Amino acid sequence: MRLLKFSLIVALCAFLTWDASSVQAQPPAATPKPTTPKPTPKPAGPRKEIPPPEAITVTTKDGVNIHATYYGSAEGKKAIPVIMLPGWERSQNDLRVLAGIMQKQGLAVVTVDLRGHGASKSVQGPGGQVTDIDLDRIRASDFETFVAQDLEAIKSFLMDENNKGNLNIEMLTIIGCDFSAIAAVNFAARDWSWPTLPSLKQGQDVKGLVLISPPRSFKGFNANQALKMPIIQNELSIMIIVGEGNRSDFSDAKRMFTSLEKFRQKRMDDPMDRTLFFAPKPNDLSGTALLADPRANCLKDILYFTNTHLAELQANDPWHDRSTPLK
DSSP, rough: OHHHHHHHHHHHHHHHHHHHHHHHHHHOOOOOOOOOOOOOOOOOOOOOOOOOOOEEEOOOOOOOTEEEEEOOOOSSOOOOEEEEOTTTTOGGGGGGGHHHHHHHHHEEEEEETTTTTTTEEEEEOTOOOEEEEEEEGOOOOGHHHHHIIHHHHHHHHHHHHHHHSSSOOOGGGEEEEEEEHHHHHHHHHHHSSSOOSOOOOOOOOOOEEEESSSEEEEEEOTTTTGGGIIIIIISSEEEEEETTTTTHHHHHHHHHHHHTTTTTTTTOTTTOOOOOEEEEEEEEHHHHHHHHHHHHHHHHHOOIIIIIHHHHHHHGGGOOOOOOOTT
């Protein structure tokens, strides 16, 4: 019994000795460092509101009322303006969803019913008589009116918006589908053909073209002469989008790309210098159908082209008041 008590006392002393040593081995608690109070965040400024879409009508010099929808930007003088043109016998209504998304990304977008399309189907003569426009009777020589009349009237509207500080007209971009891709190229050539005046800048505002399924020719309408202009061959930023499953479309689009690529070959390997882009899509869709199809995701390509590529060029083309003395 005495031996048992002695063993218990020895064990208890060993336990107490181990416990004390383990406590002493722990490092002393670190003295907390004084914390610097975080600055109170400044209240955010008023959020820029995106204006609602606005139905507009512009009248051409030959009396056609061109109906369009303007999706204004909240970016003011930094906004890149984009003219969106549907394809043959298609309407701007096909582009409504896409235009709304682009507007939310800061672009100032105009979707247009060119003459004979959508709501733009009549012309008023000098005596007030109204005549319907029949697309079946459009001849090759008539296509120039899409360029010199309709698109000039739309640009005039955007010029007024520029002078109000709502966009930068000098970054004008045009998206065209099938036949309207030809019209876009021809308008760019026309825009860069105006003579330079000492005190007034005329034209030279189109900086980007997005061509959806561009054909070599449409009912005799083509862009052969425009594509020979040095500014289009060498400088203008151009993106070509086509469904690779459509053999005819793909052949024409690839031919246009190749003809331009040979003039820009030295710059094609450097992403920073590249101004020519080719975006084939894994389907057989064409024109407006390709552009509006969410599965093709042309929006991703367009936003890269405008909000990344063209936005980097804005330093070279800052906003200017382009009001003329007559206005």
